[in-house]
Amino acid sequence: GDASIEEGVFHESANFAKLSNLPVLFVCENNLYSVYTHINERQPQRLITSIPEAHGIPTVHCDGNDIEAVYTAALSALDKIRSQNGPFFLLLDTYRWREHCGPNFDNDLGYRSEQEFMEWKVKDPVEHYRRKLLTKKVITKEADLELIDNIQKEITAAFDFAKNSPFPDLETAINHVYA
Template sequence: MTPELTKSLAHGMRRIRTVEETIAARYSEQEMRCPTHLSSGQEAVSAAAGALLRHSDLAVSGHRAHAHYLAKGGSLNAMIAEIYGRVTGCARGKGGSMHLIDEAVGFMGSTAIVGGTVPVGVGLGYSLMIKGGDDIACIFLGDAVVETGVFHEALNFATLKNLPVLFICENNFYSVYSPLEVRQPTAREIHEKIAGYGIHTASGDGNDVAAVHAVMSDAITKIRAGGGPAFLEFSTFRWREHCGPNYDDDLGYRPDPMIEEWTARDPISLFEGKALADGRLIQGEIDAMQQEIDTEVNAAFDFARSSEFPPAEEADMHVFADQMTGGPL
C-alpha cells in the first residue's frame, strides 16, 4: 500500500461519496426527475476496482451504478447531465440514473433490470477472448442478482469457455426491504455456492478498501494470465434508502444495532485513519483533495443545469437501429 495508491483509493472513495451526497442534497430541488440508487457507504469496492481496471477493460453494472461508472473513469459531467435529463448526458438525457454508459473508458452500460447486464458482460468477455490480449470484462452486481436464472446461465457459460470475466458482488444484505435470510438458505455463503461452478472465488470485508484491493488484485492477475473467470463477494452496507436520497431506517426493516455497526465502519474514515496514523497521508493532503473534488462536483452540477433538454424530435431516436446502416429508424 504505497503512498500513491493510498492517495488514489482515498480520492476515489471521497469523490464517489461527494457525488452521491450532493445528489441527495439537491434532489429535493425537483430538477432531477429520475429515480436514483445511491452508493453512500459502499465506496470501497468501486474505488479498489477503479485503481485496478484499465480503460481497455470492459465493465457493466446494474441499477446502483454511479460508483462503478465513476470508478471506471466515466465522465462526471455526462453522468450528472443524464440524471438532470439534459441532452449533454451520457444517454442524451433519455436514460436517467440507472442507464449510464461511457464507451470511451470501457463502461459499456448499466440497466434497471436485476441481472440484465450479466449476460452482456459475459458476452463482452467472450469478445475479449476472441480478440486476444489480457483485457478483462468486469460485472458489478448485488446479492439479489445471484437469485436470477440468467446469472447462473451466464456464469456456467463463462466457466465453460474459460472467459476473462470478473464477477464482483457487493453484498449489502438486502434486496429492497428483504434480508438474505428470507431469500437464501442461511447455512450457505454466496461465494461458497458459486465455487461449485469450478471457478476461483473469494470473499472479503467490503468496507476495508485495502483488503478489497488485495483480493481483487489477486483475482485480476489470475484472469489476465488466462486463469478463467472469478467471483468475488464483498460484504458492505448502503447508508440510504434502496431507491432515493433519504434514509428509511424508520421503517424498521434493518435492526438498529446493525445500522450502528455498519455506519460506524465508514470505509473512508477507517482507511484514512490508518493512513494518517502511519504517515501515508497527512491531513493537509486530505483537505486539498476534498477541495479539488468539491470544485469538480459543483462544476458538473453547473454544467448539467446549464445544458439544454433533448429536442422533441429526438423522442423516437436511438430506440431502434436500422439493421443495414446502424442509424435511427
C-alpha cells in the same frame, strides 16, 4: 449485489463463462439486503460463494470495507483469470447506507435496526481509510481538507453544468442503442 446472484441471468452468465473459459471477473457486493429483505431471510442455509462454486468458478471472499484487502483480492483474482483462462468470483461484504433506490436514508422503515446501521457506520471504508492515511502520515490534515474542498467544488461544478445544460433533442434518445 447479493440479490442479483439469486436471479437466473447470473446462473446463465456464470455457466456460459465457465463453459467458454471466458476471462470474466464477477464482483458481488454483499450489502446484506435485497430491497428490504435481509440475506438471512433469503439464503439462511447457503453461503453466497457456494453458488459460483457450483458452476466450477473459483471464489474469494473478503471485507469490502477494507480498501487494501479489496485491492489485493482484485489483483489476485485478475492474476488467476489470466493464468487459468477462466472466470473468477470476488465476494465483498459491505453495507447499504441509503435506501434501495434513491439518495435518502430509510432507517425509519423498520427493516433494519438503528443499532445495525450504527455498527456498520463505523466501518465506512472511505472514512476508515482516510483516518488510516492521516494516522500513518501519508497525507496531512491540510492536504486532506484541501482534497475534500476540491472534490466538493468538482461536484458543485458538475451539478451546475447539468442544471445549465439544455435538454437533449428527443430525436437523439435512441442514438447508440443497439437492442
